Amino acid sequence: MAAGTEVTQATGAQQDTAQPRKAPSRFWARVRYQLLNVFAGLAFLYLLVPIAVVILFSFNDPPGRFNFTWHKFSTAAWQHPFATPGIQDAVVLSLKIAFLSTIIATILGTLMALALARYSFRGRSVTNFVIFLPMATPEIVMGSSLLTLFISISFNRGFTTILIAHIMFNISYVVVTVKARIYGFDRRMEEAAMDLYANEFTTFRKITLPLIMPGVLAAAMLAFALSIDDFVITQFNAGPDITFPLFIYGAARTGVPVQVNVIGSMIFLIAIGLMAVNILYQNYRGKRDAIAISGAVRKAQLAEAT
Amino acid sequence: MSRVTRLFRSAPAYPLLLPGMVWLAIFFFVPMYYLLDMSLRTGNLLDGFNQVYRFANYGDAIRENKEQFIRSIIYAASATALAFCISYPLAYVIAFRGGRYKNFLLMLVIAPFFTNYLIRTLAWETILADHGIVTSTFRSLGILTATDKLGFTSGQRLLATPLAVVTGITYNYLPFMTLPLYVSLEKIDKRLLEAALDLYANRPRAFMRVTLPLSLPGIFAGTLLTFIPAIGDYINAYLLGSTQTTMIGNVIQSKFLTFNDYPSAAALSFTLMAGIMVFVIIYARILGTEDLA
Incomplete structure (x- = not known):
């Protein structure tokens, strides 16, 4: 790497002049060290304060239609999260789209990831580029071009077009996530299975699939999150249908009901919870596997010894 | 050669690729063609849009919306620069001082993504509201007078000003900047830094000659991942801005x-796409990172 050679040159030049290393005053060094930590703390504050505001204002009892000023503590909205007309249909539609698009995009994306990680074939770099492109295109361009397609072929917009769009923008993210997992695992496991007379299908089902499953699950979670959160592409292709983000957009100018904050907070808490469970599970699995492996090694050593 | 390697070498990958590639072809690439096609038509919704290959659509659309194009570039560039200034130290602290809390801290970085995009932008509307704590504090400290003079804000308020829009954009895309920076900083071999210090480089110099160059891939990815969605964004300008902050x-x-003015809209959309492509290519040449993915 070019940067690496530059490093050695730079340090080499320093050495020639051979100035004694000045010890900076300990006080200033400490200040400088802490300054960076304080800055990072402020950055976290910037990241998290709006979320705190969302959750806090889900307990508000606003006097008017707008939920922008704090008035009174209330749990009314939490007790009746679907009390606002239209909000339930919007949430249900968002969930339906998210489930379906996640399933289809995960299947299509995983197959592509397997092909890319496993085979050397003609057109590989083109394929990689095709997968990369949707992630590097602004949503508004994807949304508007898809809308132009549907207008041009006089295809009515609604549930189907939203689903099509969500699968489209999810595929690339699934491929990238699953591919990273496939590159990370030991191919000899499959070879061992085949050597033990498992056929291709059994090997895939018993070895490959369980091994890439964490990657597939992570990809599915990402796809679900992207789908349920998407606004821009959905707005262009929804026609008369209203998903949860579209509902918020519609309410933004006339007054956002507290229920929006409640459902937003629920989604946030569920996502955080799932993530925590995932981390704990990974830790547990890591420990369990470590124990299993060390047990197997010991057994092998014993067998060798006898 | 084992049976597996032989199988995976010889069996064609194309059947696995086919469904996904067809989907992307029909719903990503074909629409781009239709966008281009629409941008050269004239007409209206009632009489239909006829293909006349009117390239002047582009000139007209760009001329009429020059202001919004320039504003989008300025806002997106400011937000990218701000996000970089916030993210670099943040990613640095997580990568070099995070220790066993690294994953937890990273989770905090992506936490905003767990709430809906519109909801978190509305939260900024609450924070920056005219009677809120932030605005009144800024006003009493005289900060708003200064920012009013600079043109960042106007009328002693934060909401419905360029500053509010840029703040919102910066916030919404911040994790896109922090994560790639973190990945590239985390990968740096700490022994290189020790070597630089042993060879009498002081800390700033070691940073400039070792850490910064080695984090260049992260800087490249992060700035692009922030700038590209930021320049096409319209939600922040809609919720936090005014008619004076309209973006493209x-x-x-x-x-x-x-308005159902499809040809003009398609021309603008296509221009945006083409502009971004040209920008990415030039940017890649300058930073010397050809590998995008």
């Missing part, structure tokens, strides 16, 4: 969905 995304959205 707002124009495209209203032309498509309100």
Whole structure:
């Protein structure tokens, strides 16, 4: 790497002049060290304060239609999260789209990831580029071009077009996530299975699939999150249908009901919870596997010894 | 050669690729063609849009919306620069001082993504509201007088000003900047830094000659991942801005969905796409990172 050679040159030049290393005053060094930590703390504050505001204002009892000023503590909205007309249909539609698009995009994306990680074939770099492109295109361009397609072929917009769009923008993210997992695992496991007379299908089902499953699950979670959160592409292709983000957009100018904050907070808490469970599970699995492996090694050593 | 390697070498990958590639072809690439096709038509919704290959659509659309194009570039560039200034130290602290809390801290970085995009932008509307704590504090400290003079804000308020829009954009895309920076900083071999210090480089110099160059891939990815969505954004300008802060995304959205002026909207959308492509290619040449993915 070019940067690496530059490093050695730079340090080499320093050495020639051979100035004694000045010890900076300990006080200033400490200040400088802490300054960076304080800055990072402020950055976290910037990241998290709006979320705190969302959750806090889900307990508000606003006097008017707008939920922008704090008035009174209330749990009314939490007790009746679907009390606002239209909000339930919007949430249900968002969930339906998210489930379906996640399933289809995960299947299509995983197959592509397997092909890319496993085979050397003609057109590989083109394929990689095709997968990369949707992630590097602004949503508004994807949304508007898809809308132009549907207008041009006089295809009515609604549930189907939203689903099509969500699968489209999810595929690339699934491929990238699953591919990273496939590159990370030991191919000899499959070879061992085949050597033990498992056929291709059994090997895939018993070895490959369980091994890439964490990657597939992570990809599915990402796809679900992207789908349920998407606004821009959905707005262009929804026609008369209203998903949860579209509902918020519609309410933004006339007054956002507290229920929006409640459902937003629920989604946030569920996502955080799932993530925590995932981390704990990974830790547990890591420990369990470590124990299993060390047990197997010991057994092998014993067998060798006898 | 084992049976597996032989199988995976010889069996064609194409059947696995086919469904996904067909989907992307039909719903990503074909629409781009239709966008181009629409941008050269004339007409209206009632009489239909006829293909006349009117390239002047582009000139007209760009001329009419020059202001919004320039504003989008300025806002997106400011937000990218701000996000970089916030993210670099943040990613540095997580990568070099995070220790066993690294994963937890990273989770905090992506936490905003767990709430809906519109909800978190509305939260900024609450924070920056005219009677809120932030605005009144800024006003009493005289900060708003200064920012009013600079043109960042106007009328002693934060909401409905360029500053509010840029703040919102910066916030919404911040994790896109922090994560790639973190990945590239985390990968750096700490022994290189020790070597630089042993060879009498002081800390700033070691940073400039070792850490910064080695984090260049992260800087490249992070700035692009922030700038590209930021320049097409219209939600922040819609919720946090005013008619004086309209971005090109707002124009495209209203032309498509309100005024049904499809050819002009398609021309703007295509221009945005082409502009970004040219920018990415030039940027890649300058930073010397050809590998995008």
